[in-house]
Amino acid sequence: MDIDSFFSANIKAALKNDPPGEWMPALPENCIRLSSGYPDPALVPADQIKKAVASLIEEERDLPLHYLGSPKVPKLKQQIKGRLSERGIHVSEEEVLITSGACQAIDLIARIIIDDQTIVAVESPTYMEALEIFQNYTKHFITIPVDEHGLDTKRLEEVLEERRRKGLILPRILYTIPTFQNPTGTTMALERRKHVLELASEYNFLILEDDAYGELYFREQSIPLKAMDHESRVLYVGSLSKVVAPGMRIGWVTAAPEFITALDWFKKDIGHPFSQATMASFLERNDLKQRLPTLREAYKKKCDVLLSALEQYMPESVTWYVPEGGYFVWARVPGIDTSDLLTESLEEGVSFVPGKYFFKEQEEGTEFLRLSFSYADQKEMEEGIEKLSKVIKEKLS
Amino acid sequence: MDIDSFFSANIKAALKNDPPGEWMPALPENCIRLSSGYPDPALVPADQIKKAVASLIEEERDLPLHYLGSPKVPKLKQQIKGRLSERGIHVSEEEVLITSGACQAIDLIARIIIDDQTIVAVESPTYMEALEIFQNYTKHFITIPVDEHGLDTKRLEEVLEERRRKGLILPRILYTIPTFQNPTGTTMALERRKHVLELASEYNFLILEDDAYGELYFREQSIPLKAMDHESRVLYVGSLSKVVAPGMRIGWVTAAPEFITALDWFKKDIGHPFSQATMASFLERNDLKQRLPTLREAYKKKCDVLLSALEQYMPESVTWYVPEGGYFVWARVPGIDTSDLLTESLEEGVSFVPGKYFFKEQEEGTEFLRLSFSYADQKEMEEGIEKLSKVIKEKLS
Structure with missing residues (x-):
């Protein structure tokens, strides 16, 4: 086999789907x-981030620029635990993994949970980047519509019932953005939240809850699925992209400790100490609350x-x-x-x-x-x- | 199946090997x-990085803090192309992907090239992080000794010959650190470099060349395998961790364009704009040469x-x-x-x-x-x- 055929054979083998098609055209200037x-x-907060870097380096010198060693990195985890408890999610250190934005978190979860036989249930419509990530691992999807009250859990139940009746494989994971969904902006009603958790228990699947927008409510806070999760079925993903700055790439996963350990084996890139320490320094100086x-x-x-x-x-x-x-x-x-x-x-x-x-x-x-x-x-x-x-x-x- | 069995079954399925065993003990203070x-x-260069951030934000304001948009991000690619040409590697834009350090680069390559049937050839000893990454994808390894002149390519040839003779699967990829190897510090002799490229061609495998230390020579520069690669068999990985700061997490892969495209599908995390723009700003102000x-x-x-x-x-x-x-x-x-x-x-x-x-x-x-x-x-x-x-x-x- 020459090198070109070798390449195309191997790259094709790695992709579970055809490469993504055309994407948004380039935007004209202005x-x-x-x-x-x-x-x-x-x-x-550009100026505050500049100041956060200046104070970080004055305080810690080279520490945040090595692989490990900045005391601000564990500090960031504490700060994020604080944010989580504001969302009603009370977890220990071993239940949190800091990631490069929510996307890395979703990708790591996909690597642990999804193989090419796995069925993934997604909202329809859903966040396109997440969909693209899942499509790197499987071609098997179940799509459940979203309406003005969020995911149609009744429809989800029908689909699950039917699959069980017919002896078909059940989904291993449901990806949902229950609060201020991307792209619909809608929010899953409380009864539906309870319903989806019951379904997860009955049909034995995990829920990947993406809560990127949850803190940006206009009137009142919605309760995350994770805050009502008594079976460790919810893998909760959050990020500071929408409330601080996406370019800093600070996200996280909250899940059962054995799960976090497995995600960490695949993460392997030792975090982003400079970015994480900068964010911790920013949060110390600028109270998110x-x-x-x-x-x-x-x-x-x-x-x-x-x-x-x-x-x-x-x-x-x-x-x-x-x-x-x-x-x-x-x-x-x-x-x-x-x-x-x-x-x-x-x-x-x-x-x-x-x-x-x-x-x-x-x-x-x-x-x-x-x-x-x-x-x-x-x-x-x-x-x-x-x-x-x-x-x-x-x-x- | 209860949730615990579900977890352990699924996490186990995702791991191709047993979880890594004990690692270095914690170091006492001082x-x-x-x-x-x-x-x-x-x-x-802590102070210079502080200044790089300050000048970046004064110049670009919020741009490097979004997902995309900082002109410094493409600038960094140009700067890295310049570094590569100093190493005798002349490539186009489409042959370079910026990654979060060399580790992300190695992991992305593993995802494209290695499945659970793949044989990976590694130096013995070799960089432990890379070994751990490969072990996330396969349990099949061929280990080839390293001596004071680097990888023993004669031994490699014997192993390949024998496998071919016996009709055994050949390795799909060889991971090597030819210059100032981690951990041995030794450098592959020029004849061996030529030999390993010949073997790659004859036995149809790819070479993952890790050149993290190549610029830090005491007397003279070694020619990277990539600079002698006429068949696009070498996937070349570099980083600024050893010559600027590891905490910035700036690495790259150089490979054939179709390969870079595939790596990019799996990368998906939109780079690290703040870190990349900061590095570009640093390199503008501090000439690596x-x-x-x-x-x-x-x-x-x-x-x-x-x-x-x-x-x-x-x-x-x-x-x-x-x-x-x-x-x-x-x-x-x-x-x-x-x-x-x-x-x-x-x-x-x-x-x-x-x-x-x-x-x-x-x-x-x-x-x-x-x-x-x-x-x-x-x-x-x-x-x-x-x-x-x-x-x-x-x-x-």
Whole structure:
């Protein structure tokens, strides 16, 4: 076998699915970015991070720049345990693993739990990066719809019942973002949360709960599944990307200790001491408990601006869910393929994410789009929605 | 199945080998660390990194703190391409992937190349972290001895010939650290480098070349395998851990573009923008080409101190290789189990790494130990070797 055939044979063997297809086109300059799930630039604490680094290095010199040794690294774990207890999740040291953002956490869990025979249950639509990660390990999925009250657990139960009746393999894990879901912005109702935990117990599966947005509520906090988990079935993933800065890449997993140990064997990259110590130094100097109310208020205001603009400009046939927190509004534009719409919208200088990317079967998402109210400022959002509405109206007429 | 059995069944399924056994004991405070493969604290540019962060944030504000967007991130790739060409490796953008240190690079390669049927050829002894990574994916290894001229390629050829003759599966990949090997400090001779490339071609395997120490030569530069690779068989891994700071976690892979694309699918964590942009900002302000001669001279001096102390204090039966670069000296203490020796040595306040950790079959390494001249200062090294020699002499008498 020559080296080219060798390559393609081996790379193919490693991938459980075809390589991902086309992705979002490049955004033109000065585009109004209603696509970006980034924090508001004005809310990214750049100066405070600069100061955190300066004070870290003055205090610890070379320590945070080695593989191990900065006292700030274990400190960060303590700080995250504190955050978790604010979410009603009380855990010990051995139940937490710091990761490079939520994505590494999800990938590590996939490596432990998913082989090419595993069935993964996912919400439909769901976070596209997570979907891509799972697709590196298996091609077997069960997709369960999400509505304005979150995951349709009744539908999940029907699917599980049917599979059991037919003697089919049951899913080993369910991936869910119960609070301010990406992309729909909706939140799983409390009864459904209880129901999904009962189902996990009855049908013996694990739940991967992604709580990236949980702290950014507008009115009230939702109880994470993990806080109601009495069987260690929930692997809880969180991150500081949405409330501090994604570029720092600080996330975590909370799970049973034997699970954390196994994840750690696969992690192997000794963490990111500089990034972790910088974050610990930042959190020492900037209390998240004081920072979060400001963020909640700011994003609520921005969400209201986006919703008002939608009300004002969108044709009547366009509908959307009203989120209670998070970063996103999910809209439906009946009769329009939102991938085509994006091409025209970009010509007007406005971006969004076409719905198809969030679906395992992309054709189910053609009429949907995800708008982000986190990144663009008030004026841009108003202008962006006005322009996008104009394009939609032209296409509808 | 209850949740505990479910856990243990699934975690076991994910691991191809038994979990790693006991590891180095915790070091007592104020221990003279001849075990640490860390850069010299005095050579870690802490203040320059502080300044790099300050100037980065003044210049780019929130950009390096988002998922994507800092112009410094592509800049870093250019800078690394420049480093590579200093090593005689001339590649295009699509042939480079930035990773979180060399370990992530090795792990990503393992994920693409190694399944549970794959045979991996490794040097014996070899870098223990790499060995642990490979053991997450397969239990099939071929171990080839290393001597003072590096990997014994004649022995490799014999093993390959024999396997072919017997119709046994051939290894898919060889992992080697040809220059200033970890742990032996030895360097593969040029004829052996050519030989191993010929063997790769004849027996159709890939070479994972780990060049973490290649820039830290005392007299002259060795030519990397990658610089002589005309068949894209070499996956070359490098890092800035040894020449800037490991805590920044900046490494890379150089390989054929289709390979880089596949590695990137598994990487998925969008890089570490803050860390990468900080490193780019550091390298803009601190020319590595000027920094490296200082490092080479400093480590050469430190190596000489360690070697002189060995000459002065060690009993005659103890032998070691004289390195031409890197961080390590590999010593043999006939008749002594270096794990037991470590216990006593730690009581005297001196650490080293027992040889067994660097061997697939740990019992082959009982008489060896790895000493690092990178971390401890001159006085500590002299004192450390004097104390260690005393313990050895006592054990021998």
